[in-house]
Amino acid sequence: MSNTNHFINTMDAKRVLIIEDSVAIAKIQKHICKLCGFEADIAISLQEARQLYEKADIPYFVAIVDYALPDANNGEAIDFTIEKHIPSIVMTGMLSNEIRDDILKRPVVDYIPKENRQVYDYLKHLLTQLPENQHIKVLVVDDSLPARMHIVRLLERQYFQVLQAENGEDALIALSQHPDISVVITDQEMPKLSGIELTREIRQKYSIERMVIIGVSGADNNSLSARFIKNGANDYLRKPFCAEEFYCRIFQNITYIKNIRTIRRQANYDYLTDLPNRRYFFTKAEKFMKNTQLNTVCTAIMDIDHFKAVNDTFGHDAGDEALKHVANILASHFDKEFIARFGGEEFCVCFKQDQMEQAHSRLDTFRTDIANSQIRHQKDQICLTISIGLISSRNKNINLLISEADKCLYQAKEAGRNQVVALAIDDNNDDQGED
Numbered sequence: 266m267s268n269t270n271h272f273i274n275t276m277d278a279k280r281v282l283i284i285e286d287s288v289a290i291a292k293i294q295k296h297i298c299k300l301c302g303f304e305a306d307i308a309i310s311l312q313e314a315r316q317l318y319e320k321a322d323i324p325y326f327v328a329i330v331d332y333a334l335p336d337a338n339n340g341e342a343i344d345f346t347i348e349k350h351i352p353s354i355v356m357t358g359m360l361s362n363e364i365r366d367d368i369l370k371r372p373v374v375d376y377i378p379k380e381n382r383q384v385y386d387y388l389k390h391l392l393t394q395l396p397e398n399q400h401i402k403v404l405v406v407d408d409s410l411p412a413r414m415h416i417v418r419l420l421e422r423q424y425f426q427v428l429q430a431e432n433g434e435d436a437l438i439a440l441s442q443h444p445d446i447s448v449v450i451t452d453q454e455m456p457k458l459s460g461i462e463l464t465r466e467i468r469q470k471y472s473i474e475r476m477v478i479i480g481v482s483g484a485d486n487n488s489l490s491a492r493f494i495k496n497g498a499n500d501y502l503r504k505p506f507c508a509e510e511f512y513c514r515i516f517q518n519i520t521y522i523k524n525i526r527t528i529r530r531q532a533n534y535d536y537l538t539d540l541p542n543r544r545y546f547f548t549k550a551e552k553f554m555k556n557t558q559l560n561t562v563c564t565a566i567m568d569i570d571h572f573k574a575v576n577d578t579f580g581h582d583a584g585d586e587a588l589k590h591v592a593n594i595l596a597s598h599f600d601k602e603f604i605a606r607f608g609g610e611e612f613c614v615c616f617k618q619d620q621m622e623q624a625h626s627r628l629d630t631f632r633t634d635i636a637n638s639q640i641r642h643q644k645d646q647i648c649l650t651i652s653i654g655l656i657s658s659r660n661k662n663i664n665l666l667i668s669e670a671d672k673c674l675y676q677a678k679e680a681g682r683n684q685v686v687a688l689a690i691d692d693n694n695d696d697q698g699e700d
Contacts, residue, residue, distance in 0.1 A: 280321070281305040281392075282328040282351060284314045284342045286335055293385060294329050294356075301392040311337040311345060318349060325351045327374065327395060329388070332357035332364060343371055352422055354391065356384070374422050375512055394516060398424040401519065402445055405429050406436040406463065407452040407481075412504070416450055416481075419508055423515075433458025437466060446476065447522065448515070453482035453489060461496050468497035474525045477518040481506075535606040537585060538592035543613075546605030547663060550615045553603065554661040561689075563616040563624040564666040566674050567653040570682040572610035575647060583642040587649055590640050598631040613667070621657040625687050628653050636683060650683035657689040 281303045285291040291307045298305040303326065308314035311334055318325075328346040330353050333339070346353040355368050358379040368376050375391060377384050403425045407413035413429055420427045428443060430436040434457045440446055449467060453460035460480050467478060480493035483504035490501040499518050502511065533545035541549070554562065569575075569591060576584040588610065595604055595612055603615035616624050632651055640647040654673025656666050669690060677686040 279303055280323055280325050282314065282317060282321075282325045282346065283307045284309075284311070284328060284330045284334065284346070285356070286310065286331060290356075290379070294388070297385060297389045298329075298392060301389060302396075303392065310334055311342045314342060314345060318351075327351065327392070328353045330355050332359055332368060340367060340371070343368065343373065347371060347373070352395075352424070354388070356388070369508055372418065372422060373508075376509055390516070390520075394519070395424055399426070401447050402426045402428060402443060403448040403450065404436060404439055404443075404446050405450050406431075406433065406455070406460070408432055408455045409452070412452065416511075419511055420515075423512065432456055433460070433463035433466070436463055440467065440471075448477040448479070448519070450479045450481060453480060453493075454484060461492055464493060464496045464498050473497060473499060474522065477522060479514065479518065535592075538589055538606045540592050540596065540612070541603070541605040543605055543607050546603060546607070546613060546615070549603050550663045553615065553617065554663055557617075557661070559618070561620060561657050561659050562661055562666065563619055563621060563655060563657045564663070564670050565614045565616075565624065565628055565653055565655040565685075566607065566667060566670040567612050567614075567628075567651050568674055568678070569610040570650045570652055570678075575649070579642055579645055579647060583640070583645070583647060586640055586642050587647060590638070591635060591649065591651065594631065594634055594638065598627065598634070613670075615663070615666075621655070621687060621689055624657070625655055625685060628655060628685050632683065632685060652677040652682045653685040655685055655687040657687070659691055 279302065281298045283291050283294050283298070283305050285294060285307065286309045288309070291309070295305040295307060306317045306321070308317050328351045330342050330346055332343065332355060334342055343353055343355055352374045354374045354377065356377045356379055357364065357368070360378050360380065365376065377387060403420050405413055405416045405420070405427060407416070408431050413431070417427050417429060428439055428446070430439050432455050433451070436449065436451065451460040451463050458466070460482065464478050464480065467476065478498045480489070480498045480501045481504055482489050493501045499521070500514050502514060533541060535542045569587065572584065572587070575587050588606070591612065592606060595614070599614050602617055605613045607613045614628070619627065632653060635649055635651045640649070652674060654670045654675070654677055656670040656673060658666060658669070660666070669688065673686040673688050677684050680686065
């Protein structure tokens, strides 16, 4: 097993070199670059591209290159950017198969024919994805070194972090050492474990939505694609495959995972504060309560004091800022605990380790930080306080804990607000002590 270091030294560069003799198309490409967070330099000839390269103060992250230019009719501009180690996306209106084959013989990032308006959507998707690829680990599994290195080089062109394994057993070791691997590309015909057997092993631990598996094989067997997918693979490619199809499959599957993660996050997190929501909190807390070995557990519920007055006095935008302000401080104080926005101006904390005295002390520090902080909203300085109810119990029923903590919160409000009221109860819900 080995980890292939990326040869590109432009990880932090935010600049694109556009080599395009059509002013209108170059403007569109530059606009797309801007939408994707890049600045762009435009050259309308190979000569201008050379001059821009010599003057550039930072390396170019990628180049968007036309195949035919006034002073470079046969792809010489592509050769120039590749020679300078600038990953190159080729966009051309020359659509013949001969031109396409000539382009794809070169180690380009991708080839985009100028066929219609949709190609610019693809370019935008590609430019958005390339910086993200720097954080995506891909494991390539193949006992053939030439075949493995071919896939590795394809992936490196698009900034992926690439690891290698020469058989299925080494792949499982790599996965245990690098649990953040997102994509596995595995050959079928290997010693020790075949690609399908490896896929089956991986799926016992990683769901189809957590890790992409793409099977590959050069065998003349029409059933392999179905067998791979039925055993848990996301996709299958028949060798030899062209780079263009390979990249399309990679992007399609990564986009699938991203969409699933986005949907799950939207379902589990509050859109305003970016904290877990009430439903997700109960899911995590109930699982924790079921598995914890702690004799007693602590849960707190809290509420911003006079929050309606904030909305009425300063407006709902200020109220939103107040909620985000409290959420940020809550997350910084309790980053190891289960926290959530419960709804409205209410938040919750379920402690993983702390007992009553520790939890009370941490909550009081948090309360003090809220009281001592200010929110700047337009010309106003808004001050907040927060009331907190804390419960400690041997009973690990999360619904009971929330109910009892809510009673303590009510007492904190009744006693004047801006304070922590804590209570310990036993299994029978009898009072054991009050703080």
